Amino acid sequence: MNSNTFSTLNRDLLLNQLEEETFDILVIGGGITGSGIALDAITRGLKVALVERYDFASGTSSRSGKLIHGGLKYLQNFDIPVVKETGRERDIVYKNARHLVYPIKMNFPIIKKESYNLVTLKAGLTLYDRLAGVKKEERHTIYGKKNTLENEPLFNSKLVQGSGVYVEYRTDDSRLTMEVAKTAAEKGATILNYAEMTDFLKDANNQVKGIVVKDHIDNKTITIRAKHIVNAAGPWVDKVREKDRPVTGKYMVLAKGIHIVFDYHSLPVNSSIYFQHKGRMIAVIPVGNRTYVGSTESLYTENMDNIMVNKSEVEYLLGCLHDMFPTLNLNIHDVISSWAGIRPLIGEDGKSPSELSRHDEIFESDTGLITIAGGKLTGYRKMAERILQYIEKKEKKAITPSKTDHIKLSGAQFNSAEDITSLTTLLHGRYIELNLAEEEIYQYVLRYGSNTEKLLQTISEYNAKDLNLEERNILAELAYTIDNEMVASLSDFYDRRTSYLLFDLDKVKRSLEIITSEMSTILRWDNKKREEENRAMQYLIKRTLSFKD
Template structure:
């Protein structure tokens, strides 16, 4: 029996009814990390909160980042000390509040001939970074000479690498982090729904915004949502939303595109993560279990925002960077096991060059009272939420309490330490030993679903006698769990943003696609045409991950 108050696709009609019937203090348009962060902050300060997302949660920038909770080292080059300080302290908070999703990794920063860092500037930069970012004592940087650097990473180019600095970064699953923030806001009382598009603003006789017209992508019905305050947090799409309110003047979004390509780990077997300069551009090489992903190039983007492709020339550029850095490794396009491309909004002004674009988040307010937040980064989502609530509080004299999210554990992260997390993992492996899952399998699930993994194992158990193949049984259990508890509505929601199989295990997607499609069609009562459309869409995503467009 499904709990109809759960964050479930089975509760859509009830949630739509709530959106239409309740009168909200705050309505957020946009279900990425920024929008969901605002929803969580607002609900914990006592406001009545609604959030709608045109597609799926994290379907834009929030699932297409470099998947790092940055401490902000690269901002030192621009002497942006406040940003380094903020991202450093925020990184620690995000880590403590989402222990199952944020992992410390060693980042190896090689010094390369003719690039902008030398031993002196790297040492000074990392020392300042440790200080500003409040880095824990046991995580402070280490500097190595050439000999030790090449021992640490034998794949480096002996001719060009002069030494290195090692420091701690944090890796995450960006789409799952977004989802856990959304689920936590929902648990606290926010009314949140995906696949609802804002089509127009509703205004009163004084031309002040009082609500929106929304369209549910599933029933194709339109309905109204009323709220005292409306925040536009649509990421790269904020200008599309602003245009529905008034003509845009002054500051506007400029889009920067980044790409990542994924290899089997044995094709690029680096000893740790690497962050290196190539002709001034920064490239990250991140190993994750049996894969290594590489990114990103950053170029201005002005094409279709809803269908972003990795271009062939971008892949060739990254391959040439890798060849210079790791000359012993031979990598070809056919070695790529998946890829992704994303855009992030930078804030531009007429007459400013791309190099002058702001990486900071900014708040704008229209004459009708629509408040827009744009720019910013994954790591700073909590601070962005605090800034927008503080802005609304001051402008509208709401006398809100201060933010409460700094020590708020996210859904799935009911652990006080990593030790507790692994104790939990060991305990549930014993409880569900009849499923024949290895400790490594359970650990994988715990590092995805955290303290909600027991619910998932119950789902897998419910398929135990129905499925001959364990692989099918496991993935169907995961599917059912994510439909009932994580609002999965499409095949791409499941394979991409809930599990990342599309990015890191395409073979599993191909092997389980038929059985998952059939089960999803049964659970969500798809007719034949919906089923075919869904299948075409995921097959298109698979093709997109492996085939690169020529300009």
């Protein structure tokens, strides 16, 4: 056994640490919010634990629009503080995770009978540039109709009146979440996935002092004790609160959104596009040889652990695309993958649905359970800071700022895009015997960052086996993610660590048999476990293209 604190092979060690130590802060939930809290807390010198009932980012944090928004849409509601904070946070996330967060040109067309015209869009983008502290080279440009149609010939010339082009940032949301959690672990936090909180422990004064946890890998049950317990379970926060006491006052209202994926040749836009359709915002984002589109939004009251894409939702997005790009004639058979997610909005007893809050909020029960809910991917760092400051205030300590604004995440030891290119070239030369194209290594660097050499070393170990190059590479990638990124299931690997499930379904199908066999060997699965995993993965593959009527 190695000493890696983020290895599935070290679960016994982590379980012992969780049970034997008493923590300053225990976080329930391994999404971006909970992971961010763990990182902020450990950098303040606190003893920190985090448990996640499934995998990191297995809920909302892997099913977003995969954009680090600068807060432009909040301008419509004149939410100036949010625009300021979100714009600045976007820049911090970019600096601290440069291999996972990329600036992209976003084309915002002005559409007849929608909210914006050339004057209001110019005013809005100018104000946004100033409030969000946008760098000079990334400030917006306004185009008239002629230049707009030259920039994007696919636009509907009868609808589009002009456009504004500004910079947004695209990310891999699930990897960003995982790297935040991993960075916290590298700094000393004790973090474990597949560890479900099943009950609270309370002292004689009815104050929460710990939790009971079921380990879903080895079916063990442990108890963890902590001074403060933070419920950061995203859409599931009320499920956690119910184990403490009945939920009153503020409660979660769930909003569902879906995205659909096309082969790039089916939707060959020249750049990313953010357009209004009957008041709703729709994003069209090209990523390599794919283009994804979203999102819908509707209230959701069904099973949170099995969120299906409805056929009507796909048809709605196809209708939006047809209006914007009428020459493409896209239909449901052109969709090659999809995903659905939910985000928690905050409702309150006595308030109407129109008063739902989209901001993050903190509330505490009389037993001392601290809950944080709401918020956005971009604002995870500030949410963490607010929780830690809340705890400082509770302990009557001096309120201190977060230190995470200058902490680079695991794998993010870069200061510029040029550093990423330089590392790619260096690794290509150093591992020339692996017969990897420079572009292949570049894609690995965009996924694993400055940790990529560890992956290439693992590929070297598999090089002597009787495998074709694709089999060798993906088996090594699996082994690397088990030992360095806490992969414990097929879906961890195919979905949240590599996104092959969302963007390369054929690769999943080609490799599933050998990946299942290799995981069975490394993790010592018996035949029953192997069959369970295979069935679960087959279901996920089917679900990406099965739309509920």
